[in-house]
Amino acid sequence: TDKIRDTEDRSLQNLSRTKEYNSPESLSSPHSSSDNNANQNNKTLANHVAAYFNKKFNSHMIAIEMGYNLSDACQRYRNSERINLFWGIITGQIEEMVYHHQMKSISQLLQHLIKMKKLFSTQQEPLSTRARRAIVSEPNSPLSVIANRRLSALSLFSVKEHQESTVLHNEFVMTNEQFFESLKLFYSNKTSLQIDELFQSAKHDLQYSNELIEFSLLFMEDDETRFGEFLSTLIKQINQEKSSYVEQIKQILLGYPLITVSQFCRAIYMTDPNINQNELHRYIEWVFSIKNFHSSQQIKPLDLEDLLRRLENCACFKH
Template identity: 85%
Template sequence: MTTQTNLNNNPSLYTDHYLSEIDDDLTSINDFDLLKFQLIRQRQILFSFIELLIKTELSYENIVLRIDYENLLNKQNQLNNEYNLLKNEYQHLGQTCLYLINKTHDLIDERNKYYNEWQTNKSLLTPRPDWDKVSNVIDGGIERWKILSNEKSSEQLVDILIKEIINENQIEKINEQDYFDAIGDDLLVLPFLRMPKNTRIFNRRMRRRMTGLLIKEIWTDKIRDSEDHILRNLSRTKEYNSPELSSPVLSPLLQTTHSPSDNNTNQNNKTLADHVAAYFEKRFNSHTIAIEMGYNLNDACQRYRNSERINLFWGIITGQIEEMVYHHQMKSISQLLQHLIKMKKLFSIQQESLPLKARKAIVSEPTSPLAVIANRRLSSLSLFSMKEHQESKVLHHQFVMTNEQFLEALKIFYPNKTSSQIDELFQSAKHDLQYSNESIEFSLLFMEDDETRFSEFLSTLIKQINQEKFFYVEQIKQILLGYPLITVSQFCRAIYMIDPNIDQNELHRYIQWVFSIKNFHSLQQIKPLDLEDLLRRLENCACFKH
């Protein structure tokens, strides 16, 4: 009580001097007011220290330790060294690039110089001939010519060609006679060669061009005869069975070039050999001249067997090759030409061009709504004959495409061909046109030369058709391997496995050709065939994936 009285009466006791003398041990303080005051004082000191600590941390927050500083400094020096090396290398590459650019310009100038010299000398000097053309006239064809001309100079090639011509003339001089001896009139003899033995037939020494033209006339007459037969059958059907049949049904048949497919069975199984005999009788109106032309045709086909078209014709006549092989080739060519004409008309629409989907629909899905609309837009456009095209400069432009359009048309028409096959067709087309410009007059690709030989483009197309057929046969072979004798049912199963979309008529045609039967029906008993014989027959058949 006395102490409290002293504090109240003497406030100077609360001064710093007085408080500094008080021990930190507050338990010795008995006065609660003094204790309270001392606690407040200590709290202020604590806050000051805390404030000092916060300021210190904020001040030294961005200070890096020296070891980290040294590591970063070493890293910077290393990066600087690498940068200097890359900079020097870049400068070296830049100088090298400038050197190459200058050398390229020098090479371009040198190339232009040589090109100008070549253009100047082209009209002055004799051009190097296309020696591959020789393969069409020598015996043995392109394969034998490659062997003869391997690593030979132009002078040596001329000597080889002269030697071949001399040898051929000598052979003809020795072997060719003025008359042929008749081989008989048995049924095993071809119809146009049937003549009693000991009969002498004049040798006309028919040349390649005349042989090709005669074969072309025979095919034309055969096709015309088949079309007339179809027309008569349809007329009878219209008269007796189907009054609703109208002329639009006939139109596609009569307008399609080389359309006969399997009409041999419809025309009393008349073969090409039978037709040749009848054609000669009809054209020359003399049995003697008809037989004479038959023997000369036989002789010419033997001498010009290196010609693919002549060899095909003779193989069909002798029954070694199915006639549909020729018709399939001609039909493929005709369909391609018609497709290119249609695509040209599509490309020619400037203001209202059809999209790519519509072009594809016209070819792949002709009955789809998109194709119907697209065809309706083409209905006002008229088709022109090849004769009109040759006589008209205006129509000449109607059969010209750019390279891009021609490639697009090929890709649309042949969606299953590889890019290399499409490119092969394109390059052969440019070869036929001698790479003249950036456009393609595709009508020229479908013309024949004086000896009725196809262009390089059509020859490539037929080669690809044959390659696809051989691949088709090879697939059948892989399925039938292991069976020594093949029955009709096994053959049909193999066909359906690789070609499920084939129709019944086509399958029957395969069976009739491969197994050498006529008018096949499912209940017919047919002798099994050896696998090798079956494959050989199939290779000479017009078979393809549908």
């Protein structure tokens, strides 16, 4: 709600600047478009929600009231993991990339299952596990191209979309064995217990009623956008793996009351040697609450407990 209240003040302060942007001189400037894009990209979710309320209701007072209603609703339904995630992001307590990482993980799994379905459908004779892994991991193979083309038209399915789509009914079906093998291929670093947990949650969603798995059903949301058991289990495992990742970093940093950026980077590299520079910089920017990190910056050390709390609310994972 503070963001909503501040929106009008910022709009008034920027009124003369807006006139400058709309003048012929500014439109001809080579920097005006990129500057506007940069400002747009720097907006937080709270900024976007505030702007949306102001635009939709065309009343600053109603926008403020809707902000309070939003806060009240999120508190009332705080038992919902997805609502808690939304509220954490909008209040700046959780990195927005946490949500995007979850959605990307779901999308990648769906893409993999589509590829595997195509592979199982076209193979003339049994292939070894190694051969299957080589085929489905090749992004430019014909199978991958077909799967990506199909995936581009799909999001999380609604019940209505599924009922009306013969494609989803007829094409996205595997045997139990094929589905289990597909999970093992995609999640080669998961334990057998984790794979079995995913498999059993899929059977739970499908009510254990069939020897075939219609895997499109596993990616549906209900009318209140809630996930089924399968996707909920997947997200739970993602969170567990992140907790394990953070715990490894914690063990390296124990004994240091204040953590510098260099100490933090060293702990990350020891835990996750394959992380790239962009990802590492994203971690630093979130954990130390800075923007546009570069190595020459002077950044205050962070208390270990504060650092771990920030890291737990970051989209961090082993690469």
